[in-house]
Amino acid sequence: MNRRHFRAMAVAIGLSALTTLTFAEVDVEGYKFQDTETVLGQNLLLNGAATSSILSTRSTAVGFYLPKKQTTMEGAVAEKGVKRIQFYMLRDVSARDLSNAMLDRIRQNAQEEFAKNIIQTSQLGMVFGTRSKLLKGELVTIDYNPAKQSTEFAVNGAKMGDTIEGESFFPMMMKVWIGPKVRGSTRDGLLGAVAK
Numbered sequence: 001m002n003r004r005h006f007r008a009m010a011v012a013i014g015l016s017a018l019t020t021l022t023f024a025e026v027d028v029e030g031y032k033f034q035d036t037e038t039v040l041g042q043n044l045l046l047n048g049a050a051t052s053s054i055l056s057t058r059s060t061a062v063g064f065y066l067p068k069k070q071t072t073m074e075g076a077v078a079e080k081g082v083k084r085i086q087f088y089m090l091r092d093v094s095a096r097d098l099s100n101a102m103l104d105r106i107r108q109n110a111q112e113e114f115a116k117n118i119i120q121t122s123q124l125g126m127v128f129g130t131r132s133k134l135l136k137g138e139l140v141t142i143d144y145n146p147a148k149q150s151t152e153f154a155v156n157g158a159k160m161g162d163t164i165e166g167e168s169f170f171p172m173m174m175k176v177w178i179g180p181k182v183r184g185s186t187r188d189g190l191l192g193a194v195a196k
Helices: 003-019 073-078 095-109 111-116 118-128 169-178 184-190
Strands: 025-028 031-034 036-039 042-052 060-066 083-089 139-145 150-155 158-165
Touching: 025 042, 025 060, 031 042, 031 060, 036 060, 036 083, 042 083, 042 184, 060 169, 060 184, 073 169, 083 169, 095 111, 095 118, 095 169, 111 118, 111 169, 118 158, 139 169, 150 169, 169 184
Parallel strands: none
Antiparallel strands: 025 031, 036 042, 042 060, 060 083, 083 139, 139 150, 150 158
């Protein structure tokens, strides 16, 4: 075998090895968040992941996926393009309790957006009203579509409730987990610090 063929084979083997590499992932309480997710045809980056005590005890393992990484609440909320909030249930929770906890967090952390999204916020309760409870291990995704300025909820990949319209609704939802009155370790984890 001459040197040229040897080099060609080495390059081919190297490329083959690269294509079989798996994406890095972050583990939060045993739940895996891939380093990237494809949402509405867009490749998004895991901005961060953490546990959330939205119902006073650790209830969800949550991750934010954005077009590019952000380290501040202001930057994450203002980021343009497709976005995703993804969380796994760490325990069984009443859907009504989860919805009410989200509404409380919105009132505490996003008063300005809340005032502009009264109709959309009432729709949030109806989205979760389609289920009696969310079970441990279930995956909830909240996706923002900038082309339609709309937000969709899904559980285990199946759409839940109606699409919610409005550009300012999704940033308000983000503040449920990264708003100023959210536990520091949750906010820091989602904004790129070590997951806690």
